[in-house]
Amino acid sequence: xxxxxxxxxxxxxxxxxxxxxxxxxxxxxxxxxxxxxxxxxxxxxxxxxxxxxxxxxxxxxxxxxxxxxxxxxxxxxxxxxxxxxxxxxxxxxxxxxxxxxxxxxxxxxxxxxxxxxxxxxxxxxxxxxxxxxxxxxxxxxxxxxxxxxxxxxxxxxxxxxxxxxxxxxxxxxxxxxxxxxxxxxxxxxxxxxxxxxxxxxxxxxxxxxxxxxxxxxxxxxxxxxxxxxxxxxxxxxxxxxxxxx
Ligand SMILES: Nc1ncnc2c1ncn2[C@@H]1O[C@H](COP(=O)(O)OP(=O)(O)OP(=O)(O)O)[C@@H](O)[C@H]1O
Numbered sequence: 001x002x003x004x005x006x007x008x009x010x011x012x013x014x015x016x017x018x019x020x021x022x023x024x025x026x027x028x029x030x031x032x033x034x035x036x037x038x039x040x041x042x043x044x045x046x047x048x049x050x051x052x053x054x055x056x057x058x059x060x061x062x063x064x065x066x067x068x069x070x071x072x073x074x075x076x077x078x079x080x081x082x083x084x085x086x087x088x089x090x091x092x093x094x095x096x097x098x099x100x101x102x103x104x105x106x107x108x109x110x111x112x113x114x115x116x117x118x119x120x121x122x123x124x125x126x127x128x129x130x131x132x133x134x135x136x137x138x139x140x141x142x143x144x145x146x147x148x149x150x151x152x153x154x155x156x157x158x159x160x161x162x163x164x165x166x167x168x169x170x171x172x173x174x175x176x177x178x179x180x181x182x183x184x185x186x187x188x189x190x191x192x193x194x195x196x197x198x199x200x201x202x203x204x205x206x207x208x209x210x211x212x213x214x215x216x217x218x219x220x221x222x223x224x225x226x227x228x229x230x231x232x233x234x235x236x237x238x239x240x241x242x243x244x245x
Contacts, residue, residue, distance in 0.1 A: 001025045001064075002156055002188050003049065003079075008058030010044055010212075018044050020213045022058070026156060029186040031178075033199040036209030037235070042192045043083075045209075046160045049190070050081045062156070073106070080149040084161035086141040090133040096144050097129040103151050114151065121184075122147045122177055139170035146174070150181065160192045175202050196236055200225065208232045 003026040010019040019041045026032045036042050047053045049060055051067055060067050067075060083089060090099055097115070104111040119125060122143040133141055142162060149157060159178070163171040179202060181187055193199050199206055206225060208216040216229040227233050 002028050002030075002062065003190065004059075004061045004064075005045070005049065006059045006061070008045070008048060008055045008060060010041075010048060010053070010056050018212050019048070019055070020211075022212075022214055024207055024214060026188050026190050028155070029182065029188050030205065031182055031189045031191060031203050033203035033206035034190060034192045034209060035194065035196060035199050035206055035235075037194060040209045041212040042194075042209060043160055046081060046083075046158050046190070046192055049158055050079065051075065076154075077152050078154055079156045079158065080152065080154040081158045081160065082146055082149045082162050084164050086138070086145040087133060089145050090141060090148075092133050095130055095132055096124075096136070099133075099144060100129075100148055100151060103148055107152075118147060118151060121150075121181065123173070138166055139173060142166060142170075142174055143177070146177070150185075150187065153185070154187065156188045156190065158190045158192070161194070163198060164193065164195065171198060178202060208235065210235075 005022050005024040008019055008022040009017055011017045022045060024034070034042055034045070044053070048055050051072065062070065062075065062078060100115045101111055104114065116126065119128070124140065124143055124147065128136065128140065128144070133144070136144065146162070163174050166174065175198060178189065182189060191199060191203055203220070205217065205219050207214045208218070208229065208231070210231050216227060216232045218225040218227055218232070227236060
């Protein structure tokens, strides 16, 4: 397995567990979903995976090695995080070129040529390079954000609600890009979302989270996920009835 999360728990305040005994895995080249309502602990888990915070108990491993035993620099070449708010993630005073050069600062070779080669993979052009984030649309900003993370060719991309603030059409464009990237490069993804329709479209396997616990894992069969846990049925049922799916 590329990523394994074993028995991970986390509290911010004594006696109030935000994550409880989480077990989760992502295999090479797999697109795995993590779905749950607001406040269920999804972003906390993504921060733990990225070593931005430490778990209280349990172990997170990448290719069988605990992430805490990895050098940050090489770990971030293997595993990258993209999160929802592209505007906050991008330095407003930098041009797109400067933003994209930054993750390659330690790379050898022609960085500008690498960026030019990769622009097309997220449907951006040379013309975007001299613009600042404020001169881009929301969808373009998220594509710059995404490109910044994939420039180092990570094996795993953790996507935390990356299309949630975009309209359906732009969401679809970004999701199709992710599927294309996955097919072409084999990049695995942990796709975190509260949006079943999006998760159902992109993922082959999903985990359902409730109040800091994984309550169910489901594998897509014939294009659909099946659930046995009452909460998953209720969650998915209410999404259908609200017309989100
Ligand atoms: N730094 C923090 N200090 C204290 N409590 C926190 C902190 N970060 C998150 N929490 C709490 O942990 C719980 C889980 O939050 P988290 O952001 O992981 O949920 P989420 O599922 O990602 O929600 P959303 O979909 O709304 O982003 C929430 O109750 C939140 O208030």
